[in-house]
Amino acid sequence: MGKAQRDKGQRGERELLGLLSDELGTCVKRNLSQTRGGGADCIDVKGYSIEIKFQETLNINAWWAQALAQCQGKEKPVLFYRKSRQPWTAVMLLSDVNSDYTGSDTISCNLPTACMIIRENL
Secondary structure, three states, X not given: XXXXXXXXXXXXXXXXXXXXXXXXXXXXXXXXXXXXXXXXXXXOOOOEEEEEEEOOOOOHHHHHHHHHHHHOXXXXXXXXXXXXXOOOEEEEEHHHHOOOOOOOOEEEEEHXXXXXXXXXXX
8 A cells, every 4th residue: 555545544534533523522533553453443432443444446345344353243343434525434234233133234324324323322
């Protein structure tokens, strides 16, 4: 990954985490140790492991697999992604949204809806 791509990814992380801080009413920061030791992009939201992608070429299946691997079954995985000039989209497990569901299907929703779901589970 080149420097420009890395910088864009970091800008996207800062942007989304600022929006999450506003929506959730708490300070949400980047997981700075993830660049050295791996792990989720954000671990500040209790019970959630958040992966963030700001890229023009979508690779949602690979990103979702990364989000699942990084939560290690301990937190609820959430993938936020967007392309330039597009809104943020969240991918979550349906079972994390509806406790009556036990499968591994996912849902996609916009940022306000994802934040509403997260707030209800904090």
